[in-house]
Amino acid sequence: MKPTVGFAGMTHLGLVSAAAVAGQGFKVVCFDGDQALVDRLAQRQWPVLEPGLDELIRSNGARQHFTAAPGDLAACDVIYVAPDVPTDDQGRSDVTGLTALIHSTAAAMNPAAIMVVLSQVPPGYTRTLGVTPPERLYYQVETLVFGQAVERATKPERTIVGCADPARPLDPSLRAVLEAFGCPILPMRYESAELAKISINCCLVASVTVANTLAELCERIGADWCEIAPALKLDRRIGSHAYLAPGLGIAGGNLERDLATIQRLADSRGTEAGIIAAWLRNSRYRRDWPLRQLQERVRGVDPVIGVLGVTYKENTHSIKNSPAVALIKALTGYRLASFDPVVRASAEWHPRLTVADDPLAACDGADAVAIMTPWPLFRMLKPVDLARRMRGRVVIDPFAMLDRAAAVAAGLDHIVLGAPLAGDRQ
Amino acid sequence: MTLSHKQCDAVKPARIVVLGAGGFLGRRLLAACAATGVETAGLGSRELDLTAPDAGAQLGQWLRPRDVLVFLAALTPDKGRDSAALMRNLAMGRAVCEATRSVELAQLIYASSDAVYSFATTLISEDTPAIPLDLYGAMHRTRELMLAAEAKAPLAILRLTAIYGADDTHNSYGPNRFIRQALKDGRIALFGNGEETRDHLYVDDAVDLILKTALRGSTGVLNLVTGKSESFRAVADLVAAQAGRPTEVVPSARQNPATHRHFDVTNLMRAFPGTRFKPLADGLAATVGEIRA
Numbered sequence: 001m002k003p004t005v006g007f008a009g010m011t012h013l014g015l016v017s018a019a020a021v022a023g024q025g026f027k028v029v030c031f032d033g034d035q036a037l038v039d040r041l042a043q044r045q046w047p048v049l050e051p052g053l054d055e056l057i058r059s060n061g062a063r064q065h066f067t068a069a070p071g072d073l074a075a076c077d078v079i080y081v082a083p084d085v086p087t088d089d090q091g092r093s094d095v096t097g098l099t100a101l102i103h104s105t106a107a108a109m110n111p112a113a114i115m116v117v118l119s120q121v122p123p124g125y126t127r128t129l130g131v132t133p134p135e136r137l138y139y140q141v142e143t144l145v146f147g148q149a150v151e152r153a154t155k156p157e158r159t160i161v162g163c164a165d166p167a168r169p170l171d172p173s174l175r176a177v178l179e180a181f182g183c184p185i186l187p188m189r190y191e192s193a194e195l196a197k198i199s200i201n202c203c204l205v206a207s208v209t210v211a212n213t214l215a216e217l218c219e220r221i222g223a224d225w226c227e228i229a230p231a232l233k234l235d236r237r238i239g240s241h242a243y244l245a246p247g248l249g250i251a252g253g254n255l256e257r258d259l260a261t262i263q264r265l266a267d268s269r270g271t272e273a274g275i276i277a278a279w280l281r282n283s284r285y286r287r288d289w290p291l292r293q294l295q296e297r298v299r300g301v302d303p304v305i306g307v308l309g310v311t312y313k314e315n316t317h318s319i320k321n322s323p324a325v326a327l328i329k330a331l332t333g334y335r336l337a338s339f340d341p342v343v344r345a346s347a348e349w350h351p352r353l354t355v356a357d358d359p360l361a362a363c364d365g366a367d368a369v370a371i372m373t374p375w376p377l378f379r380m381l382k383p384v385d386l387a388r389r390m391r392g393r394v395v396i397d398p399f400a401m402l403d404r405a406a407a408v409a410a411g412l413d414h415i416v417l418g419a420p421l422a423g424d425r426q
Numbered sequence: 427m428t429l430s431h432k433q434c435d436a437v438k439p440a441r442i443v444v445l446g447a448g449g450f451l452g453r454r455l456l457a458a459c460a461a462t463g464v465e466t467a468g469l470g471s472r473e474l475d476l477t478a479p480d481a482g483a484q485l486g487q488w489l490r491p492r493d494v495l496v497f498l499a500a501l502t503p504d505k506g507r508d509s510a511a512l513m514r515n516l517a518m519g520r521a522v523c524e525a526t527r528s529v530e531l532a533q534l535i536y537a538s539s540d541a542v543y544s545f546a547t548t549l550i551s552e553d554t555p556a557i558p559l560d561l562y563g564a565m566h567r568t569r570e571l572m573l574a575a576e577a578k579a580p581l582a583i584l585r586l587t588a589i590y591g592a593d594d595t596h597n598s599y600g601p602n603r604f605i606r607q608a609l610k611d612g613r614i615a616l617f618g619n620g621e622e623t624r625d626h627l628y629v630d631d632a633v634d635l636i637l638k639t640a641l642r643g644s645t646g647v648l649n650l651v652t653g654k655s656e657s658f659r660a661v662a663d664l665v666a667a668q669a670g671r672p673t674e675v676v677p678s679a680r681q682n683p684a685t686h687r688h689f690d691v692t693n694l695m696r697a698f699p700g701t702r703f704k705p706l707a708d709g710l711a712a713t714v715g716e717i718r719a
Contacts, residue, residue, distance in 0.1 A: 285549070288692040295695045299702075333699035 002026050003173040006076030008105045009083030009098075009119070010037060010066070012048045013144050017082055017118060019053065020153035022060040024180035029076055033104075035068040042066050049317050049342055052150040070108040077173040079109050080140070082118035087253050091260030095121060099129075106131040114171045116140050120254075122261055123194040126162055134164030138174060139190050141197045146252055147315030158184040162193025201258040202276075205250055207243040209279050212286045215246035215418030225418030226400075246417040248290070248323035248372075248398055249283035251312035256280075256321060287323045290370045290396045291330050293415050297394045298368045303334050304391065306366035308359050309373025310340035317342055324372035325349060337362040341375055360389050367392035374399040383410040428552050428693040429582065432533075432643030439494040439532050441465040442640055445485075445522070446498030448472065450594045451537070451629060455496065458633045462641075471499070477517045482524025489529045494640045495579070496535045497522055503562050504596050512561045519569040523576040533643055534579035535636060540587045540625070540649060540687070542567040549690040552585075552647045580645045584636060587651040587689070590709065591629030592716035601626055604662050605714055608669035618680030620659030624687055625651045628709035638698055652703040653691030664707050668714045 002025065007018035010032035022028040032038055037047065046053055057064060065072075073079055081102050085093045098119050106115065114136040117126055126139040139162035145152050159178050161170065166187045170178075178185050188196070215225040229244040238244075250256060259276050266273035294305065312322035319325050328336060328349045336353045338345040339362035345355050356362035359378060363369050363386050371378055378401040386395060386402075387410040395407060398417040407414035442459045446452045447468025459466040467488070474484055476499055489495065499518055501511045526534060541563035542556040558564045570583050590601035597603050604614045627650060635650050659675070666673035694701060704712070 281548075281553070285551075285690060285692070291695060292692060295699070295701075330696050331699065 003077035003176055004075055006073045006079035008081045008101055011084040013084050013142055014082035016149040016153050019056045022064040023056055028064045029072050030066045031073055038066050038068040050149045051315055056150055073108045074110050077113050078177055079113055080116045080118045081105050085119050087257045091256040093257055102131055114174055118142050120197055123191050126190040139193050141193055146318055156181055156183050158186055160193050160196050161187045162190040163187050198258040201255050204243045205255055205279050209282050211244045211246045218418045222420045249287035251321035253320040287326055290327050293396045294368055303367040304365055305334050305336050306362040306369040307338040308371045308378055309375055310343045310345050311373050314373055314375045363389045366390045368394035370396040371401050383407040383412055387411055429644045429646040429648040429697040436641035438464050440492040442494045444468045444496045452498050454629050454633045458637050476521045477514045481521035485525035486528035491530045492532045494533045495531050498537045502596055512565050515565045519572045523572055526577040526579045531579035534577055535582045535639055536573055538566045538570055538583050538585045540585050545685040549688050551690040552649055552693050582639050582644045583647045585649045587625040587627050589627045589629045589632045592713050601661055604665040608665050608673040612671050612673045614662045614675045616677050619677040620657055620662055621684040623655040623657050625655045625689055627652055628704040631703050648697055649689055651689040653689050655688045656706055664710050668711045
């Protein structure tokens with residue numbers, strides 16, 4: 001008989017992860033102490049934007065049950081504790097809410113059940129919890145990616161499980177849940193698993209930083225990163241899925257949190273981690289790439305800038321550390337018009353900001369347009385339409401959403417990350 | 427660490443007092459302040475010896491409440507690179523600190539230098555650690571720390587890169603010396619082939635930014651740089667082309683490895699959006715034109 005699985009905490013991570021487990025045929029109890037949230041979930045009002053989430057939960061049907069009653073968790077064999085952990089501007093996690101939920105869940109769960117902490121925690125956290133006997137407490141690495149969360153949760157590459165003692169066999173109920181996903185299971189010490197998650201993110205940041213560093217050089221020497229990246233991906237030591245797309249620095253909060261964690265750990269334990277500061281410096285510098293491009297290219301009196309996209313990436317509501325928001329705030333002295341398909345720009349960000357109802361309306365009369373978020377709908381824009389609606393010719397398109405040949409043919413100055421600049425250096 | 431403004435819009439201060447008013451930059455700044463209609467006062471070394479033991483008290487008597495004090499005065503490297511020059515410069519800094527304790531200033535603007543930075547292999551920004559390589563850079567950094575710790579006034583530190591323009595009395599390696607050499611001898615002497623890259627700021631651009639800092643009541647740290655470094659060879663070629671007489675650019679055997687310095691000007695763009703710098707070729711042409719006139 002399949003174990004019953006509980007999830008405590010119905011924000012982004014918990015909701016998507018619970019749906020993925022239910023999708024494997026398990027009965028899943030989805031608990032959150034916020035009755036209003038549970039009511040909304042019961043009405044299929046999801047608090048996050050994730051492609052495929054609605055369809056997945058719909059197909060789960062009665063297997064996935066939402067409740068605000070902690071007593072419902074008593075029926076579960078395996079309980080994941082999975083609230084989103086907030087971070088501050090310094091990338092520090094606030095685990096207060098998580099810890100409280102772990103304790104209340106421990107009080108509500110069946111004494112024979114096992115608890116799995118799924119929320120990301122700082123190394124050393126799980127072993128000090130002491131809420132259940134160690135052999136019934138696990139930490140599992142989450143690999144949530146905003147905008148791809150359903151894909152990542154339903155088709156994980158591997159499962160990393162932190163255990164009090166990895167030499168002991170995994171609990172059979174937990175093993176049954178994990179094996180349903182058909183991927184390698186890697187048990188290890190709590191501390192190793194906690195650091196493994198951060199290690200993954202550090203590798204990703206390293207790759208992106210390499211891409212950003214070399215992409216900028218491309219812009220200055222007439223090389224094109226788009227031509228180089230495929231060659232790197234064919235190198236087995238780098239790999240076809242390597243993060244080699246240049247971007248506007250790291251954003252969203254999760255990677256920043258991990259880098260801050262490493263810096264704090266290295267500082268307190270006396271290890272050398274200077275490279276983290278270099279990554280962060282590069283990230284901040286690349287975040288402002290559109291600002292530098294605009295300042296260099298936009299002249300005239302009282303210029304108007306169109307900003308397409310506000311979220312930090314596509315397919316999310318999140319604006320945490322969004323380069324678009326940073327750009328809007330920095331463009332004092334300009335008039336702005338913005339458009340984003342899911343987030344309305346705030347008047348608090350800029351005193352002369354208007355919000356348009358569609359992307360082309362945000363381009364009306366603009367001296368320059370910056371396409372700050374790679375929303376798929378921006379790929380549908382025709383450069384000739386932009387050229388017709390704009391007053392100027394400058395299109396800052398870091399992610400190459402417009403067809404380059406068509407943009408040039410439309411007479412636009414099409415500025416792309418990692419591509420040779422047409423004029424002088426920025 | 428960057429500049430923040432007290433006022434969203436430019437507001438004329440009660441008075442702007444310039445220390446180092448007799449210098450190249452000071453004269454231009456005074457003229458620009460006067461042109462904006464702000465009451466100005468300039469103090470040069472003739473009026474007040476800032477190295478004197480009682481200079482702080484004397485300066486305090488000059489100042490009025492709500493003045494903006496712009497501290498440009500310094501013995502530049504052409505007047506001495508040794509520890510004696512260092513100590514005299516620090517004495518000036520101490521005098522300014524002392525003076526600010528006797529009168530409530532609206533703002534203190536300190537004209538520091540990019541010499542507070544070492545030659546890094548990365549772009550220099552205001553966040554780059556200030557690790558000076560010589561006594562001149564150490565002097566500016568020490569003055570910055572003195573003012574931050576002891577001056578009783580809202581403090582703006584502006585780290586200027588090398589400025590150029592007519593009337594510059596310094597003869598340091600770069601645009602000013604090249605122009606003199608070209609006009610006098612028709613020959614510009616380079617170290618090596620002038621491969622080193624540096625940022626060169628036209629004096630009027632520097633003045634404009636200092637004035638904006640005063641009018642906005644800004645505090646914090648900002649590098650006054652253009653963000654576009656050029657090699658000394660490129661500068662020399664531009665000067666030769668503008669000199670109005672045949673001018674030879676003469677390389678020499680390189681004695682030391684070439685060093686480069688590039689700046690990230692993002693914070694300047696945030697502080698003063700829309701800032702435009704005079705292109706180097708135009709600035710050199712204007713300088714040559716002024717000198718020839």
